Amino acid sequence: MGVVCAPTDEEAEYVGSTYRAMGRRLRLGVRGPLPAPEEALRELAEGPSRPFEREGEWPRLFVGGPDKVRAELTAMAQALGLDEIMAVTITHEHATRVRSLRASGRGLRPHARED
Numbered sequence: 001m002g003v004v005c006a007p008t009d010e011e012a013e014y015v016g017s018t019y020r021a022m023g024r025r026l027r028l029g030v031r032g033p034l035p036a037p038e039e040a041l042r043e044l045a046e047g048p049s050r051p052f053e054r055e056g057e058w059p060r061l062f063v064g065g066p067d068k069v070r071a072e073l074t075a076m077a078q079a080l081g082l083d084e085i086m087a088v089t090i091t092h093e094h095a096t097r098v099r100s101l102r103a104s105g106r107g108l109r110p111h112a113r114e115d
Contacts, residue, residue, distance in 0.1 A: 003088070
């Protein structure tokens with residue numbers, strides 16, 4: 001599951017633009033390095049943000065602040081009877097990826113199971 005989490009929904013959307021632009025590039029057959037958010041936002045503004053993307057029952061990418069990400073992942077996990085979710089975070093900078101993973105972990109920690 002793709003997850004991009006930041007302190008606020010707005011910041012997560014900004015950071016998540018890299019992930020969305022990468023997906024768009026892959027669907028269009030364009031290869032190259034991950035774009036910085038500024039470049040990603042420009043690319044996404046040039047055309048449909050989700051060309052060729054199949055709509056399904058559940059999104060493949062969850063983007064938002066800890067509360068939003070927790071609510072969406074929890075709803076999906078409960079509906080599907082999941083007890084584990086593997087998150088993949090793709091961002092332009094390593095430090096941003098680490099912050100995203102930490103923020104999503106903080107958001108989900110109240111629901112973590114103690115074994």
